[in-house]
Amino acid sequence: EAGVAQSPRYKIIEKRQSVAFWCNPISGHATLYWYQQILGQGPKLLIQFQNNGVVDDSQLPKDRFSAERLKGVDSTLKIQPAKLEDSAVYLCASSLEWMVGRGDMTDTQYFGPGTRLTVL
Amino acid sequence: AQKITQTQPGMFVQEKEAVTLDCTYDTSDQSYGLFWYKQPSSGEMIFLIYQGSYDEQNATEGRYSLNFQKARKSANLVISASQLGDSAMYFCAMRDNDDMRFGAGTRLTVKP
Numbered sequence: 062e063a064g065v066a067q068s069p070r071y072k073i074i075e076k077r078q079s080v081a082f083w084c085n086p087i088s089g090h091a092t093l094y095w096y097q098q099i100l101g102q103g104p105k106l107l108i109q110f111q112n113n114g115v116v117d118d119s120q121l122p123k124d125r126f127s128a129e130r131l132k133g134v135d136s137t138l139k140i141q142p143a144k145l146e147d148s149a150v151y152l153c154a155s156s157l158e159w160m161v162g163r164g165d166m167t168d169t170q171y172f173g174p175g176t177r178l179t180v181l
Numbered sequence: 182a183q184k185i186t187q188t189q190p191g192m193f194v195q196e197k198e199a200v201t202l203d204c205t206y207d208t209s210d211q212s213y214g215l216f217w218y219k220q221p222s223s224g225e226m227i228f229l230i231y232q233g234s235y236d237e238q239n240a241t242e243g244r245y246s247l248n249f250q251k252a253r254k255s256a257n258l259v260i261s262a263s264q265l266g267d268s269a270m271y272f273c274a275m276r277d278n279d280d281m282r283f284g285a286g287t288r289l290t291v292k293p
Contacts, residue, residue: 169231
């Protein structure tokens with residue numbers, strides 16, 4: 062079974078430029094997550110999709126970040142314009158499904174290799 | 182209040198010995214899940230073990246076991262017979278009705 066795919070693996074941009082990341086989840090996984098991991102910290106959830114609908118985007122800086130999952134499969138995360146503090150690893154994860162009030166193993170999240178973004 | 186707390190920034194263990202990584206959590210939900218992930222220097226997050234809030238038995242996966250104490254809201258990871266390849270960051274995470282939160286992590290170093 063193929064894992065979560067992400068591209069690119071590395072990206073270096075100047076501040077105020079835009080950047081996009083792509084993620085393809087494990088086949089059959091309904092739920093997709095984007096995380097931001099700043100060096101030395103745990104991952105922070107940015108957005109969660111269930112199929113092509115947004116479940117939680119409360120921590121997404123919507124003035125500059127956007128994400129979509131149009132056909133309920135792969136997803137893109139965009140930053141426009143980038144700031145220095147956006148330098149981080151952006152992780153994509155997927156799970157079979159998530160249902161409120163369940164908290165069971167179907168929400169075990171499997172992660173891709175991440176995209177390391179450096180903003181200069 | 183922090184939802185997930187890992188109080189050990191770094192831990193050392195001798196090869197072949199057991200080590201316990203601490204994790205406490207905070208939620209008012211009755212149904213939640215607890216997860217441990219390993220992140221080697223390559224950066225990928227690797228799922229290790231899961232414990233459901235309603236599971237009465239502690240979860241085990243090979244050399245990994247989860248010491249789940251619900252009343253104390255703790256979910257410590259025990260790694261038995263440590264190997265050099267176990268050197269990595271370890272993250273505890275909790276999924277409740279609100280969201281998925283990760284702790285700050287513990288860096289484990291296995292000494293030969």
